[in-house]
Amino acid sequence: MSVTSKDVKKTEGKTWRRFKDGESEADWRDRQEIIFQAGWTHKCPEYMLSTPPCQGSCPAGEDIRSYLNIVRGIEKPPVGADGKPTMSWQEFAWRRLTEANPFPAVMGRVCPAPCESGCNRNQVEENVGINSVEHFLGNWALENKLAFNKPAKETGKKVAIIGGGPAGLAAAYQLRLKGHACTIFDDHAELGGMMRYGIPGFRTPREVLDGEIQRILDLGVETKLNCRVGKDISMEQIEKDFDAVIMGLGAQAGRALPVEGADAPNCVTAMSFLRAFNEGRLQHVGDKVVVIGGGDTSIDVATVARRLGKVTNISEKDLPENVLAGHVAHDVATIAARQGVDVVLISRATIDKMAANKHEIEQAQSEGIEIVGGVTPVAVIKGADGRATALRVADFEMVGKDMKIKEGTERDIPATLIVSAIGQAVDFTGLESYNNNNGLIKTDKNYRFPGKENVFIAGDVIRPHLLTTAIGHARICVDGIDAYLAGEELDRRPKVDVAHWDMVRRWVETGHEYNEHHGQEWGTSAKKDLLHNFEDRSSRYVIPSTELFLGHFAHTPRNKRNVIHLDKDSALGNFQDRLGQLSEKEVVDEAKRCMSCGLCFECDNCVIYCPQTAVFKVKKKDNPTTGRYVDTDYTKCIGCHICADVCPTGYIVMGMGD
Known part of the structure; x- marks a missing residue:
């Protein structure tokens, strides 16, 4: 009995569905037979290097796929004259990572990881924990006191x-x-x-x-x-x-609030608040802190305020605004026991649309920080002494590009300190x-x-x-x-401007001789000094999930870092690193979840499924290398494109020929 599409759970958006709605499995089998019976086409497989979307989404341009492939063991460290690796895989991965970013231990903690949002693995279940691998490598390098290699020569400039x-x-x-x-x-x-x-x-x-x-x-x-x-x-x-x-x-x-009353002395900017805290001058805040923002900086201010808390019976010189202005610093020795404070974060964006990292928003809420989204500040209310006593907010709507306050929605939020985190200057x-x-x-x-x-x-x-x-x-x-x-004209930057994995460098590292061959030339497939049937389009192309064979990838749960979750009470006075590190085994397992989009990861599918045995593994004596694990015998290839269909990474493209 044939199975129709109505019997199959729908998986819209997945490219690995075996047949479409309205088709039967028999229809799909018919097309499969057509493929196997194909005689020839004008196209034969070409090995096409593309940029993965994680890397295309990384503002620093890290070669993410490359160092994940090192961690998982696909790309091996170079060997010395004695045949032994010249370094550990941890060091090799760290050196590849730091070609673009010299701060992996810092960025592995604080970067909101746009690379993970771009990860094609999201189309299977959940992104690869790229940030956690970076965190591990950065820490490992510090613990093992790795140093950068100094330049071979000085330019004199x-x-x-x-x-x-x-x-x-x-x-x-x-x-x-x-x-x-x-x-x-x-x-x-x-x-x-x-x-x-x-x-x-x-x-x-x-x-x-x-x-x-x-x-x-x-x-x-x-x-x-x-x-x-x-x-x-x-x-x-x-x-x-x-x-x-x-x-x-x-x-x-920082940018001051552009509302009436914002010149109150206890209405300050996020930048001055955080600088005073990080310099050790600010040791406590007032009873009620109101933060205006919605980005990561506003979350930082709110969580710092929660940790600092308040102390009783402070003098005028100890008011937070005086410390922030640089006049004095809180005397740690005289600070009594801390007490909790009320912290409210105000955002024009609704909570689900705030720019801050979602994880950090959840952390702030778990610490008892109240977040009020969808409102805008309209005034700072002052007391008789000129200090702010409340922030007046209101609901609003956008009429074109103009913001219109909804009458009758104004209300005051009490505050002894107001912090503006609405931008930087x-x-x-x-x-x-x-x-x-x-x-x-x-x-x-x-x-x-x-x-x-x-x-x-x-x-x-x-x-x-x-x-x-x-x-x-x-x-x-x-x-x-x-x-x-060097006196050279500046070239136009590439469309995909990141630190690309270099196939030629890896080819040379593994003992090959490399020479450029330009133009069409018969018999290049037999030459050992060049990369034939290979093209690097990574400077212009980010490979989407639709060009992968997602059906190859089984559902594999992500290895997540342990995060210390604090509540309103435990956050008070807690200034410890909250983010745990994956173990070495967890890091390797997480790297194995990478789909190596746009580059061979040695799965053998093309070799197994080629009906003509045209695709073959490169023999060990010929010194295979990452990206040249397999090759094609074009005297056998009939252009059936099965190898391209079953390539999980989209590395094989039917591009050779007329």
Whole structure:
């Protein structure tokens, strides 16, 4: 008896359904027979490297698929003359990861992981835990005191980096790898920028941050701290002393609330709040804290306030706004037992549409932080002493691009401290001529400042975004500077601008000789010094799930990190790292869930299902390598395209021939 589609559970959106609605299994079998009986076509298999969507979604451009394949054991570390691996798989994976991002231990904790949202595994059950693998590798490198390899030679060129945050430090790292000398100028006492002064220490443990920064400095990076360009040294002098400049100023000034009464002394910005906390000056807050925002920064402020709590009988000098203004610092020795505070987070977006990481929103709610979505601030209510006593909010609706307050919905939320987390701004004092975009800097596509071929821009000063975005900017800037210093014209950046896995490099690493062959030439399949029937389209193409054979992948539960969940009481005074680390076995198992989109992962499907035995494994004596695990004998191939149909990763494409 044939099974019709009505007997089969519907799985809309899945490409691995064996037949469509309205068809029977017999219909599907008929098409299968047609394939097996096919004589020939004009197309034969070609091995086509594409960018996976995880990597295409990573602002830093990490070669994610590559280091996951190393962790799972598909790509092996290179071997030395003695035939033994030159390093462990952990080190090999870490070195591949850090080609794009020198902060895996930090980003493995705080990055909201857009790579995981882009992961094709979401079409099967749940994304690969990429962030948790990065976390493990970053920690392993710190524990084993791994260092970056110093450049083989120095170019003699000097580059100034303005700003020692994620963009500036990542730029210093990339510049040193290319042999350029560099000096970081920063107006803080310590390096790190938003990683140190913007993100709470219980999310970026200071020993982790310091360890990853020191590894960069050990490459030979010079620093000038407590030095503001435009005040302590002029930009003109910088350009005179250095061959090129990278401006990674960051956006560490907060935006005040644009409502009446927001000039109250206890109505402050998120940036000043977090900086005072991270510098150790702010040790407690008032009775009721109201935070306005909706992004990750607002969540950070709310959770910090919950942990700090309040103390009784404080003097006027100990009011939070006085500490935030830099007048005094709370004396830890005199602080009595902490008590809990009420924290309310206000957002124009509804809770399900807030920009903050969903996991962090849930954590904040579990800690007793009240989140009120879908309302907007309309005024700050002041008391007789001029201090804020409440935030007035109201419901609203959008009429075109204009916001309209719904009359009669206004209500007051009591507050002894109001924190605005509605955005960040750049302080251009002394560098006003670079402010060409209403408080930001507009650049060309190579992140070069218009009219100044020696000045490049990176990070939040272009557009406040993720830490990983700033790191990605730095890599692109350094590519541009490297070309500029060599006297070359800057090439147009690739459409998919990430750190691609390099098949040719891996080919050479495994002992092959490689030579370029251009144009059509008969008999190239027999040559051992080139990669035939292979094309790298990764700089222009991100492979979607529709080009994979998803039916190959069994449902495999994700290995999730242990997260310490706190409640309203246990959060008070708790400044410990909440995020646990996967074990080595869990990390390997999680990497094995990667579908290696766009690159062979040695499943043998094409070899098993080829009816002509045209597809074959490359013999060990011929030194097979990742991406060249199989090959095709075109004297046998009839173009039936079964190999492409059963390739789970979409690596085989029927592209050879007319």
